[in-house]
Amino acid sequence: MLTAPTRHVPRVLMLLLASLLLGVAAFPDPAAAEPGEDGGQNLTVRQALDKALGEYNDAKGRLDKSTADQAAIEAELGTTQTRLTELEAAAGTVAAAAYRGRRVSLFNVVVGSDNPNELLHDMSTIEYMVSRDDQALRELAETRRKLEQQKADIAAAVANQQAQLKIMEANKKTAEDALKKAGGGGxxxxxxxxxxxxxNPVGRNSDGSYxxxxxxxxxxxxxxxxxxxxxxxxxxxxxxxxxxxxxxxxxxxxxxxxxxxxxxxxxxxxxxxxxxxxxxxxxxxxxxxxxxxxxxxxxxxxxxxxxxxxxxxxxxxxxxxxxxxxxxxxxxxxxxxxx
Incomplete structure (x- = not known):
């Protein structure tokens, strides 16, 4: 009786095949090690997280800029207040002198002078005194306006800071909620x-945002x-x-x-x-x-x-x-x- 010949697989080939099969099990696909993008619900959560933290960072930048501006204005305000005190004292002296009649008018000088040389001298003196006093009074008025503007700028900075703090708090909560939805945040x-x-710091917008x-x-x-x-x-x-x-x-x-x-x-x-x-x-x-x-x-x-x-x-x-x-x-x- 004839029988089909038996095919014997070489032992070396069998060992090689076994080692390959074991290798597949022992060494997973290298692509599994590659970071990937989140999908489905995690994608929505990631987008919410990105938006919240971006807005938080911008608000924090504006807060920091506003706080620095306020500190600079407050330093200037101290200098302005000191100068205003000096100018008010000087203005008081000018007013007192005028009240006592020491600021002689140009008309009185012209009418009461007989000597042309003395007249010219007196006119020059009066012109200097009037110019000096008027300049002091103008600086006083300008310094008062400057002081009021600095106070208004400080008030605006404080209001801006309060607004940015509210934005930061809201976005902090949004970010935390997003993390919790994704199973984290603890x-x-x-x-x-x-x-x-x-x-070194990267460049920013003028308001401190990115x-x-x-x-x-x-x-x-x-x-x-x-x-x-x-x-x-x-x-x-x-x-x-x-x-x-x-x-x-x-x-x-x-x-x-x-x-x-x-x-x-x-x-x-x-x-x-x-x-x-x-x-x-x-x-x-x-x-x-x-x-x-x-x-x-x-x-x-x-x-x-x-x-x-x-x-x-x-x-x-x-x-x-x-x-x-x-x-x-x-x-x-x-x-x-x-x-």
Missing amino acids: ATTGAPSGGKVTT AKQGCSEKDPTTGNCISPRMLNAYNEARRAGYTHYTSCYRSGGGGDHPLGKACDFSANAKTFVNARATGADQQYGDALAAWCVANAKNLGVKYVIWYKRIWQPSSGWKSYGGDGTPAGDHYNHVHLSMQ
């Missing part, structure tokens, strides 16, 4: 701290585009020693990446690793996040996310919801969003 411990300020910026500069990480403030923050981070793998512009989604206003700084030096950062990589992420916070005002930072925590200028470090993955929970990278 108290957290062990947040990064101790970062050093190594940057100028609107678009995706106008070349992104050094992807070749696409980022905003001027994002590029400045990226370069400043490099200068401060934070040179691990970084990715900024990313199309799609509704966060700051497609606007060129966010960068993801990997904790690993070479790439995004699909695992929670530990050891030196975690220390690197902690130091970078602390640096971002310390330089937030100078750079125009909107928020920082790292290791399942989020820092906001309105309320500091809070817990972050995430999605249960190393990338989604920001265990493998520091996310920096700019104004």
Whole structure:
């Protein structure tokens, strides 16, 4: 009886196939380590958070500018008040002299003088005295007007500050509500701290708010585009020693990446690793996040996310919801969003 020949798979080939299958199970898709954009409800929450913190930052900038203006006006007001006191005393002397008849009129000099030389001298003296006294009185009036204007400017500054504080409080609440909807916003411990300020302040509008910026500069990480403030923050981070793998512009989604206003700084030096950062990589992420916070005002930072925590200028470090993955929970990278 004839039988079909048995096909024997070489042992080496079987071992190779087994190792490949094991490798697929042991090493997940590297794309899973890449940070992504939030979708669905999280996208709406992120947009609300972005808007609230942007408005908070602008209101805080206007508050700081108004407070500085008020301090400068108050310093000038003290000088104005001192000068006004001096001028009022001098004006009193002029008035007293006029009351006692010491300010002789030009008519009396002309009528009562027989000597042409004396007449000319007396006329010159009277002209000087009248000019001097009139100038003193004009300066007195101008100083009084200046003092009243400075008081009005201070009152306006105080009213502006109260308005900005209300805006800040409202947007702080909106940001906190958004975080809670995303499963975060709670108290957290062990947040990064101790970062050093190594940057200079970026430019602002005349009222202290941040100028609107678009995706106008070349992104050094992807070749696409980022905003001027994002590029400045990226370069400043490099200068401060934070040179691990970084990715900024990313199309799609509704966060700051497609606007060129966010960068993801990997904790690993070479790439995004699909695992929670530990050891030196975690220390690197902690130091970078602390640096971002310390330089937030100078750079125009909107928020920082790292290791399942989020820092906001309105309320500091809070817990972050995430999605249960190393990338989604920001265990493998520091996310920096700019104004």
